[in-house]
């Protein structure tokens with residue numbers, strides 16, 4: 001009981017810190033005079049107040065957390081922050097239910113980018129900025145969580161990533177290292193975001209759109225200020241800029257940090273994930289472009305290549321921008337994009353899904369099994385990027401992937417029972433659990449998660465959270481062993 | 486080169502033995518005077534002749550086979566036997582292409598039971614008997630392969646099944662044991678088939694239908710002599726009999742043998758797979774019946790239970806009979822049935838898919854991972870049915886399941902590229918790789934694989950073979966290591 005109150009104490013502090021993030025929409029409201037100033041100030045006050053209340057009422061229980069309570073805190077943070085983040089949405093948008101508002105903020109903070117809102121073009125600028133800031137903050141949060149926190153908890157092969165991160169991020173002493181690692185990552189993330197804002201402005205966006213889309217691109221969130229998403233701009237320059245920054249955001253930010261510190265691009269070649277991801281995406285862009293051209297979806301190869309590249313990179317990196325209604329393409333193309341969204345993003349990036357490192361472990365393990373069938377006595381340790389991967393880590397990775405599929409199947413069946421068709425159900429679950437954004441069918445890029453019933457909306461909300469917290473973090477709370485003294 | 490000729494020598498002998506199986510359709514043709522006598526005698530002659538030719542021309546290379554050439558022989562047998570089995574179909578049915586004929590015989594011999602033929606009710610009795618005999622022979626072949634041969638090759642965790650089989654099947658000395666094991670299994674299989682024929686006759690079928698459907702039920706093949714499948718009879722008694730024998734065929738035949746030898750039903754309770762399979766199927770029947778009743782598909786609960794039970798058991802055991810067009814049921818129900826077809830059948834049964842033992846290993850491994858997250862230093866060996874499962878076997882099982890999913894995804898994408906819709910593609914691949922039979926969409930229980938293009942037909946043919954030979958056996962031929970000296 002005392003330990004649970006320690007979790008609440010830490011959560012209170014987090015909420016106070018989180019309330020600072022309302023400064024940006026408050027400034028936006030001041031600049032654009034969009035009549036949302038008091039709403040955002042109220043939301044800020046309520047968030048800070050809730051935090052202070054939790055913090056003060058449990059201050060006697062301040063202290064260190066066990067691993068077990070580490071899980072509780074992570075889950076509590078990622079459910080409480082979207083809850084308080086709904087305040088401005090509920091205050092400003094008439095008739096928005098809490099279910100839909102919570103879906104929207106969860107979608108923002110998990111960097112899923114699926115939306116239940118329509119008429120985005122006419123939302124007050126501060127509201128749009130707030131949605132996009134959630135994308136950006138969520139991206140930051142997940143990088144720190146993935147690079148600094150989850151490896152210590154030992155989630156689904158995360159130890160591997162820790163071992164792979166050279167230099168200052170390698171150490172395992174908890175508190176001081178988390179702080180230093182987080183600061184370094186934060187600097188890299190903020191720096192690349194700034195470059196993205198400026199590039200988008202140069203490519204022709206206004207400042208508000210540039211900031212919003214840079215936030216959404218770097219967090220691989222994929223929210224847009226327009227119902228037509230990036231298709232609204234119809235600009236190859238903007239699409240090109242976004243492709244570059246989406247690819248950067250889908251790589252491990254620790255690699256960016258090392259490349260920056262060492263002033264060397266060669267670092268990227270030593271990142272097995274980055275190499276595999278970029279090769280797979282480039283090959284797929286070319287293949288899908290040829291397919292769309294062959295099928296006559298676009299009259300010329302170059303037009304096909306432009307639309308294939310932007311939408312494929314967007315889905316494969318789990319960003320979720322759209323420049324065309326790829327739900328209308330021959331089904332092979334969007335299915336391949338959905339498949340890529342499951343496996344492509346790097347660990348330590350802002351993308352979701354299984355992650356490229358786990359995909360590599362899986363492929364190498366299959367190769368090992370073949371060799372063992374032919375030479376039963378062979379000793380053949382797994383190596384990735386020159387490093388041996390221990391068997392217990394392979395097990396953790398395989399366990400992760402199994403639970404990933406179990407989660408996908410269970411949530412899909414839940415949507416099927418509720419009466420949704422198969423393609424919409426399956427793609428909605430994949431799009432949410434991968435934190436990608438648009439699915440196919442009724443939740444396709446031209447559609448919207450607003451058509452879902454409340455039950456279906458909560459299933460999708462759960463899928464986003466399960467995916468973002470690497471599955472184990474959530475599901476472990478439902479095991480009897482977790483609650484055993 | 487010499488070794489490859491040894492494989493061909495053994496294959497020749499197999500074909501000579503296989504030609505004996507034409508005796509049954511020849512007898513049928515004599516009884517029913519259906520004008521196919523010369524066709525079957527010709528087919529028998531050609532098959533035996535081909536076999537003798539292969540055998541004699543390579544007789545200098547007779548000898549023992551290495552593990553590597555064991556794979557080659559297994560794959561050669563399962564591709565050559567359906568090829569020669571097409572002879573009577575091509576001779577009797579006008580306008581049948583080799584592609585379709587090979588699909589049909591492969592479907593028979595892999596006990597998939599998907600068909601490209603329509604007008605089954607008007608086929609000559611001997612042709613129908615031949616199709617059903619392929620189901621039965623394929624079932625026999627796969628039991629021997631699974632219980633006696635594959636464990637020795639070490640395919641995807643098969644060692645586990647060997648270790649679990651007590652008594653005469655436990656030993657690992659190859660040749661004498663295979664013979665003895667095969668004879669015991671053959672007796673059990675033939676005995677239960679005889680009981681099934683008599684039960685179906687008593688339940689109201691004529692002799693030809695009783696024999697054909699008993700063959701299809703015991704091999705879990707699912708061919709029927711009627712386009713409407715078992716729905717043609719509209720008889721609860723027949724459906725009940727078939728449910729019982731499908732469940733028996735979906736259990737490990739080694740368990741049947743032990744129960745028969747020990748005169749004890751208690752043996753079944755010690756078979757972890759049988760217990761899990763029956764519990765899962767019973768629970769699912771009840772759940773789907775309630776779902777169909779709730780959705781108003783059937784007016785009363787008992788009607789819903791009757792149709793849910795027969796079609797669900799048929800799909801879950803990978804048999805593939807149908808008594809209703811379950812493709813028209815609300816999508817949750819057929820999707821759940823398709824899901825069960827992936828995991829439910831026991832090892833050493835005539836069913837297909839992942840098999841219940843591997844499902845159990847997967848679930849236990851996930852539990853181990855959770856415990857390890859909470860207690861990183863815990864030592865927690867996996868136990869199934871009281872026996873410890875070694876880590877290398879867990880790896881083999883996980884590797885198998887990974888390749889299963891890779892195969893499903895690859896083949897589905899191949900069908901999508903060819904222009905087939907997603908539900909038909911996905912369900913056709915699952916139905917074929919699980920050797921279940923009907924899928925959904927255009928290949929649903931009221932549809933037919935005859936609508937597929939040649940390319941699509943070959944993809945499905947490949948899926949049946951890959952699934953039947955436990956994936957590794959086929960895919961290993963495509964690894965460079967296999968062909969390295």
Ligand SMILES: [K+]
Nearest residue numbers: 112221319436
């Ligand atoms: K996203």
Ligand SMILES: [K+]
Nearest residue numbers: 597706804921
């Ligand atoms: K079947």
